[in-house]
Amino acid sequence: MQRLTITMDDDLVDYLDNFIQEKGYTSRSEAVRDLVRDSLSTEKNQRNEECLGVLSYLYEHETRELARRLTNTQHHHHHLSVSTLHMHISEEQCLEVSILQGKRHQLENLADSLISQRGVNHGYLRLLPKPKDE
Ligand code: NI
Structure with a gap:
């Protein structure tokens, strides 16, 4: 694993934290990993699914x-x-x-x-x- 440092607007962080709470994630990292995975796999790999x-x-x-x-x-x-x-x-x-x-x-x-x-x-x-x- 690699550690990333990401900069975000306060509004977007609030939005993310609400999402994390609603979905029951235990950490921001876990949530961001899922979001990135969903988004990228949809875009690239699953076009023909x-x-x-x-x-x-x-x-x-x-x-x-x-x-x-x-x-x-x-x-x-x-x-x-x-x-x-x-x-x-x-x-x-x-x-x-x-x-x-x-x-x-x-x-x-x-x-x-x-x-x-x-x-x-x-x-x-x-x-x-x-x-x-x-
Ligand atoms: Ni009608």
Whole structure:
């Protein structure tokens, strides 16, 4: 192991300490190791990992052509999209929750292309490693 000295803003340290307390870490080092490991392994090594994804977002269905554009995007990536639940929340707002399956970077790209559309709010993708067949 190597010892690192890191400089951080006070705000960020508070944020980190809250995180440590919430998660029950016993030291900052342990927490920072996990954060770095998660972040770097996601970025580099696990790009092609088979994943399940749960994508949720709110959108305003009356925003010009948005409902049609979102559906088109899902159709264009139909091999990644397993199922979508649609809820009409109000006169204007809809909630969609999609179950996705595919390689990590494919699911991230699909989620980005949906979430980044104007009129889509609170987009959130949760990825889970797909359990291997026994
Ligand atoms: Ni709706």
